[in-house]
Amino acid sequence: MTDRSRDVRPPRALIVDDDPVIRLLAGRALEGVGFAIDEAESGREAVKQARRAPPDLVVLDLVMPGDDGFETCRKLRALREMKEVPILVTTGLTDAATIDRVYETGASEFINKPIDWLLFQHRVRFLMRAHGAFRDLSRTLGDLWESRQRLASAHRIARIGHYDLDSANGEMLWSAELQLLLALPATREPPGLPHFLALVHPQDRAAVEKGMQQSGASGEWILEHRMITSAGAELVVCHQSAPSSAPHGEGRIEGAIQDISEQRRSEERLRFLAYYDPLTQLPNRNHLRERLQRALARGRHTGETVALLCLDLDRFHRINDTLGQTMGDELLRQTAMRLRECVRATDFLGRPSEDDGSDLSRLGGDEFTVLLSDVGSEQDVRAAAHRLLRAFEAPFDVRGRSIPMDASVGIAISSAADCDAEHLLQWANLATTRAKRGEGHGICVYESAMNAAAEQRFELENALRCALERREFAVSYQPLVDARDARIRAVEALLRWRHPVHGNVSPAVFVPVAESLGLIGPIGAWVLDEACRQARAWRERGHPELRVSVNVSSLSFDRDLVETVTSALARHGLPPEALDLELTESGLLDEPARAIETMRRLREIGVGVALDDFGTGYSSLSRLVELPISTIKIDRAFVSQIGGSGSAVIGAMISLARHLRVEIVAEGVETLEQEAFLRAEGCTLLQGFRYSRPIDAQARTELLQHDEPLPRRRP
Numbered sequence: 001m002t003d004r005s006r007d008v009r010p011p012r013a014l015i016v017d018d019d020p021v022i023r024l025l026a027g028r029a030l031e032g033v034g035f036a037i038d039e040a041e042s043g044r045e046a047v048k049q050a051r052r053a054p055p056d057l058v059v060l061d062l063v064m065p066g067d068d069g070f071e072t073c074r075k076l077r078a079l080r081e082m083k084e085v086p087i088l089v090t091t092g093l094t095d096a097a098t099i100d101r102v103y104e105t106g107a108s109e110f111i112n113k114p115i116d117w118l119l120f121q122h123r124v125r126f127l128m129r130a131h132g133a134f135r136d137l138s139r140t141l142g143d144l145w146e147s148r149q150r151l152a153s154a155h156r157i158a159r160i161g162h163y164d165l166d167s168a169n170g171e172m173l174w175s176a177e178l179q180l181l182l183a184l185p186a187t188r189e190p191p192g193l194p195h196f197l198a199l200v201h202p203q204d205r206a207a208v209e210k211g212m213q214q215s216g217a218s219g220e221w222i223l224e225h226r227m228i229t230s231a232g233a234e235l236v237v238c239h240q241s242a243p244s245s246a247p248h249g250e251g252r253i254e255g256a257i258q259d260i261s262e263q264r265r266s267e268e269r270l271r272f273l274a275y276y277d278p279l280t281q282l283p284n285r286n287h288l289r290e291r292l293q294r295a296l297a298r299g300r301h302t303g304e305t306v307a308l309l310c311l312d313l314d315r316f317h318r319i320n321d322t323l324g325q326t327m328g329d330e331l332l333r334q335t336a337m338r339l340r341e342c343v344r345a346t347d348f349l350g351r352p353s354e355d356d357g358s359d360l361s362r363l364g365g366d367e368f369t370v371l372l373s374d375v376g377s378e379q380d381v382r383a384a385a386h387r388l389l390r391a392f393e394a395p396f397d398v399r400g401r402s403i404p405m406d407a408s409v410g411i412a413i414s415s416a417a418d419c420d421a422e423h424l425l426q427w428a429n430l431a432t433t434r435a436k437r438g439e440g441h442g443i444c445v446y447e448s449a450m451n452a453a454a455e456q457r458f459e460l461e462n463a464l465r466c467a468l469e470r471r472e473f474a475v476s477y478q479p480l481v482d483a484r485d486a487r488i489r490a491v492e493a494l495l496r497w498r499h500p501v502h503g504n505v506s507p508a509v510f511v512p513v514a515e516s517l518g519l520i521g522p523i524g525a526w527v528l529d530e531a532c533r534q535a536r537a538w539r540e541r542g543h544p545e546l547r548v549s550v551n552v553s554s555l556s557f558d559r560d561l562v563e564t565v566t567s568a569l570a571r572h573g574l575p576p577e578a579l580d581l582e583l584t585e586s587g588l589l590d591e592p593a594r595a596i597e598t599m600r601r602l603r604e605i606g607v608g609v610a611l612d613d614f615g616t617g618y619s620s621l622s623r624l625v626e627l628p629i630s631t632i633k634i635d636r637a638f639v640s641q642i643g644g645s646g647s648a649v650i651g652a653m654i655s656l657a658r659h660l661r662v663e664i665v666a667e668g669v670e671t672l673e674q675e676a677f678l679r680a681e682g683c684t685l686l687q688g689f690r691y692s693r694p695i696d697a698q699a700r701t702e703l704l705q706h707d708e709p710l711p712r713r714r715p
Helices: 020-031 043-052 069-078 096-104 117-139 144-158 176-181 193-198 205-218 261-275 285-302 317-323 325-345 378-390 421-436 449-467 507-517 520-540 559-572 592-604 621-626 645-660 672-681 697-706
Strands: 012-016 036-040 057-061 087-091 109-112 160-166 172-174 221-228 234-243 252-259 306-313 360-364 367-373 396-398 401-403 407-414 443-445 473-482 488-499 503-505 547-551 579-584 608-614 631-634 663-666
Touching: 012 020, 012 043, 020 036, 020 057, 020 117, 036 043, 043 057, 043 069, 057 069, 057 117, 069 087, 069 096, 087 096, 087 117, 109 117, 117 144, 117 261, 160 176, 172 176, 176 252, 193 205, 205 221, 205 234, 205 252, 234 261, 261 285, 285 306, 285 360, 285 367, 285 421, 306 378, 306 421, 317 325, 317 401, 325 360, 325 367, 325 378, 325 396, 367 378, 378 407, 378 443, 407 421, 421 443, 421 449, 449 488, 449 507, 473 520, 488 507, 488 520, 503 507, 507 520, 520 547, 520 559, 520 579, 547 608, 559 579, 559 592, 579 592, 592 608, 621 645, 631 645, 645 663, 645 672
Parallel strands: 012 036, 012 057, 057 087, 087 109, 407 443, 488 547, 547 579, 579 608, 608 631, 631 663
Antiparallel strands: 160 172, 160 252, 221 234, 234 252, 306 367, 306 407, 360 367, 396 401, 473 488, 488 503
C-alpha cells in the first residue's frame, strides 16, 4: 500500500517584489498559514520561475523596475499552467483607474500598502478558499453529480451559496447551501426576489436592490452587506452577481453569497487590538494619537485650545513586585473605572474630543491620558487635574485588600497652532515626570524650559551608561577621626564621576539618574570592590585596624547584596569587620522588611551597618530599635545648628545611640565649637571639612603614613 502522506506537499507561494524586506515579511506571513515560499525580485524572473514550477499563489508588487506588476500579471496569465492560479496584487495606488487596470490584467485580488500582515493572512485564506471552491467546480464538470457534491461540500466549508435570478419576473433558484446559510427550511418552495430582499438588512436593502438591477444591465457587481437569517441572526456577506453565462440565459442573473462574518469579526478584533487596551477597554496610544491630530487640526481652523492631561500612578511598581501582576491588573481596571467617572464630570471644562466619550485613554503600564478640546483657561485645566486626583482619595479594594494609591498629573496646553500630536504627548510626559518628582503638589504644567532640562538629562543618561566602561568613575576617601585625639579610625568611600567634558559631576545629580536607569547596581558593586581593594592595601601597609565605609543605594539593598559583599571580601582578603555599609534612613521606606532582613544577614557575617543621615527620614523609635545596625550617623543639618536648636537634638541622639549600644558618627563638622560640643556629649567619631575634604587614595595613603592626629582646619 502506498503511503499517501508522502505525496502531500504544502502549497507554494511565489513572492514577486524588488524590496527584500517586503519579501521577507510576506514570506513569514505566508509561512504562518502553511505555504512554502519562492521569491523573485523582478517580473522577468517571476515568469521564468512560473514556467519551471507553477506556484499555487502569486503575491505580486505593482510598482517594480523593468516589467511592472501589470505587465508581469499579463505574462503570467498567458502561461497555460497559470490561467487559474490566484494572483494577489499589493499596491499603494488605490484610485479607481488603477484598480480597474489591476483586474483587467488578470489579478484575482489586491491589498493596499502599507500592509497589515494579520489582515494579509486572512485575505490569503479567503482567496485560496474561494479559489479552491471554484477550481473544484471547473475540474468536475465531466460528472454532474460528482460536480454538484463537490461544489456543495466546498460551499458548505466556505459558507457560500448561490442563486439564479430571472430579472424579468423575479423568480429565483436557490442552492441548498444558500438556504442553509440563511436558515430556511429545506422543504420550503424556493422563494423569489422579494423574499430574498426581505432578508437583507433594512439599512442595506436599497443598495442591494439597486446593485442587482445594475448587474442585469451592465455586468458583474460585488457588494458587502448584512443579511438577517430567518432565525434572526445577522450575517455579513460578500454578494457577487453577473449576467448568466449559460446557454439561453438571457435576462438571467447568477449570484454567489459568502458568509464573511467570521472574517469581519477577526478584522474588528484586530482593529480593537490596534486601537484599544484589552485590559481596561480604553483607547490606546494609537487611538489617542489620531484623536489628538483631529483635535489639533480642528483647532487650527476654529482657534480652540487643546489640553492633554497625562496621569501616572505613583510607585505602582510596588504593587506588581509585592502583590503580583494579577492584583496590579485589577488595580488598573478599577483606576480606569474611577477615571471614567471623573472625565464625565469634566465635560463643562472642555468639549470631549469624540461623541463616544473616549477622551480618556491608557497609554500603557500605569499611564492614562485625558484629552480636552476647546478649553477655557489654565485654571480650568488645573481644576480638571484636581478632580482626577480626587479619584485617589479613597483606597482601592482589590480582592479584599485595601490599597491606597497616589497619582501625578502632567498638563500640556496648546493653542493647536504651535505643535503637533507628538509634541503635545512629549510635553505632557515631561510635565508628568516633574510632577512625580514632587513639583507642584502632584500637578505640573509644561513650560518650554523643560525641554532643555530633558535634553540635558538625556545627555547625562547616555554618558552615564558608558561611564563605568570608560573608567570615568573614581573613589575619594574622607576620614572619620576619633573624637578624643583626631586620629583616623575609618574612611568613607565616596563615588566621584569625572566627566570628560563637564568635569566633576555631583553625586546628587547622577546617582538618582543611575538609580532610575537601573545602573546603580553595577556601579555600586564597582565602588564596593574598589573600596575593599584599597582597604586591604592600607592594612598591609601598617593600618590593621582601619575600617572602610561604603554607601549603598536602597535599590541594591536586597539578598543579592550579601553575595556581592561576600565575594568582594573574599576576592581581596578583607575581613568582614573592616567593612561598614551605609543606608539612608529614607531608603527604608520602600520595603523595610526586605532591608531589615538584608541588614541582619550582613551583621551575621560580621559586616557593620550604618544608618546614614539619621534624623532626616521618617523612622519611628520602635522601628529604630528593631534595626540590626552598628552605627548611627548624625546628619550635617543638625551639626550645623549646634549652639542653637540642634544642640538638644544631637544630645538626644547620642543618648539614644548609647542606649542602643551602637557607635555614633557626626557628619559635617567644620568648627571648633562643633567639635568641642560633640566631644563633650560623648560622640564617638567625627567627620567633616574641619579635618579633611574627600581626597584620592594616594593622598589618603600619605596622611595615614604619619599616623598622627589630623591638623584641624580653620573654620
